[in-house]
Amino acid sequence: xxxxKIKIGDLELKNRIVMPAMCQYSSDETGVVKxxxxxxxxxxxxxxxxxxxxxxxAVDPDGRISRNDLGIWEDRQIEGLKKLVDLVHxxxxxIAIQLAHAGRKSKATENPIAPSAIRYSENYSHPREMKKSExxxxxDKFSLAAKxxxxxxxxxxxxxxxxGYLINEFLSPLTNKRADEYGGNIENRTRFLSEIVDGMRxxxxxxxxxRVSASDYAKGGNEVxxxxxxxxILGDRIDGVNVSGGGVIHEQHIKVYPGYMLEDAKKIRSxxxxxxxxxxxxxxxxxxxxxxxxxxxxxxxxRQLLRDPYWPLKCAKEAGIDLEWPFQYERAKIY
Ligand SMILES: Cc1cc2nc3c(=O)[nH]c(=O)nc-3n(C[C@H](O)[C@H](O)[C@H](O)COP(=O)(O)O)c2cc1C
Numbered sequence: 001x002x003x004x005k006i007k008i009g010d011l012e013l014k015n016r017i018v019m020p021a022m023c024q025y026s027s028d029e030t031g032v033v034k035x036x037x038x039x040x041x042x043x044x045x046x047x048x049x050x051x052x053x054x055x056x057x058a059v060d061p062d063g064r065i066s067r068n069d070l071g072i073w074e075d076r077q078i079e080g081l082k083k084l085v086d087l088v089h090x091x092x093x094x095i096a097i098q099l100a101h102a103g104r105k106s107k108a109t110e111n112p113i114a115p116s117a118i119r120y121s122e123n124y125s126h127p128r129e130m131k132k133s134e135x136x137x138x139x140d141k142f143s144l145a146a147k148x149x150x151x152x153x154x155x156x157x158x159x160x161x162x163x164g165y166l167i168n169e170f171l172s173p174l175t176n177k178r179a180d181e182y183g184g185n186i187e188n189r190t191r192f193l194s195e196i197v198d199g200m201r202x203x204x205x206x207x208x209x210x211r212v213s214a215s216d217y218a219k220g221g222n223e224v225x226x227x228x229x230x231x232x233i234l235g236d237r238i239d240g241v242n243v244s245g246g247g248v249i250h251e252q253h254i255k256v257y258p259g260y261m262l263e264d265a266k267k268i269r270s271x272x273x274x275x276x277x278x279x280x281x282x283x284x285x286x287x288x289x290x291x292x293x294x295x296x297x298x299x300x301x302x303r304q305l306l307r308d309p310y311w312p313l314k315c316a317k318e319a320g321i322d323l324e325w326p327f328q329y330e331r332a333k334i335y
Contacts, residue, residue: 001292002285003321008051008275008298009207009239011155013094015050016292017312018277020242020300021098021158021211023055023065031058031071033080038087044305045091046326048312051298052093053158053242054084056100056165059145060138063101063166064108072099072145081152089153091326096156097149098211099142099200103127103166104175115170115192116177121250135182135192138166143199150204156239157204159196162213163247167193171212171230172248174221190230197237209240209275214264217245217252224264228271240275242300243268256280258287259295266295285315 003015026036058064058071088095104114104127114127161167169175170192214224243265258281265278278296283304316323
């Protein structure tokens with residue numbers, strides 16, 4: 001199945017291999033695309049990855065995870081992103097952008113924001129609670145970022161609602177202690193994300209999906225059932241889900257093993273019927289096939305693609321599948 005076509009929304013992919021967002025910390029204060037990004041992502045496209053999701057890209061300078069993150073908070077960042085999109089398209093892959101705000105986990109500001117004024121750990125600054133006016137402004141920032149992503153030519157947008165960054169901080173009861181309509185039960189905790197989706201949909205008519213932390217891996221935190229509720233609220237306004245986990249609080253208890261987040265992907269797919277991207281330490285063709293047969297529709301292959309950008313081509317060769325190789329490399333296909 002790995003090398004069979006699939007659609008997410010109306011976006012057709014040549015195979016089911018997704019390179020998930022992975023920060024490269026290779027820009028500077030301008031947040032623009034640098035040569036590293038061009039070669040890094042194009043190499044994975046040459047290597048046969050069906051869908052590349054570029055790293056968490058900040059909708060606001062204070063929403064960067066680090067000072068070297070990519071940004072999409074202003075129009076002058078579009079040009080570099082467009083160049084990147086064109087390169088990846090030329091090399092045969094589709095490309096999406098992960099839109100993000102780091103919230104209380106931003107290391108790019110002394111004054112981070114969060115749903116509630118609770119610090120992540122002693123190595124992070126104390127955040128301040130967002131005012132309602134700031135919530136509305138943030139929704140506009142995501143919406144404007146979607147417009148810029150469209151101008152850059154991206155095929156899809158993934159909203160980063162995982163790993164304890166701003167949207168995830170609203171979703172989790174461990175980090176959201178608000179008394180207004182943005183806090184409390186899961187319906188209220190999903191309101192910020194839901195309004196972001198609505199705001200983005202005004203400017204973005206291509207596939208849109210959400211990356212979630214299916215579990216906070218901590219007592220009193222979200223479990224997969226809560227995230228299923230949140231996704232049901234979003235309903236058919238989204239085209240899919242990418243299932244990850246953790247990152248919300250510093251003291252999480254997480255067991256890592258090949259395929260460690262697949263069970264949650266399976267539960268989410270069966271409860272929501274969304275096109276589901278699953279994974280977690282997938283590093284072999286066999287495990288990817290197993291995941292696709294039983295747990296999810298697409299697999300994300302992260303660190304394996306950092307180690308080996310040509311993993312899809314090599315994987316198909318070892319499995320005896322005749323894939324189209326870049327013509328420049330065809331002499332390496334057999335011997
Ligand atoms: C260097 C690095 C940077 C990452 N940056 C992001 C990111 O920007 N957004 C995100 O959602 N996940 C990020 N992740 C998590 C990966 O997308 C992926 O979920 C994780 O590595 C597990 O998949 P794997 O076992 O296949 O690597 C990052 C992981 C790595 C190794």
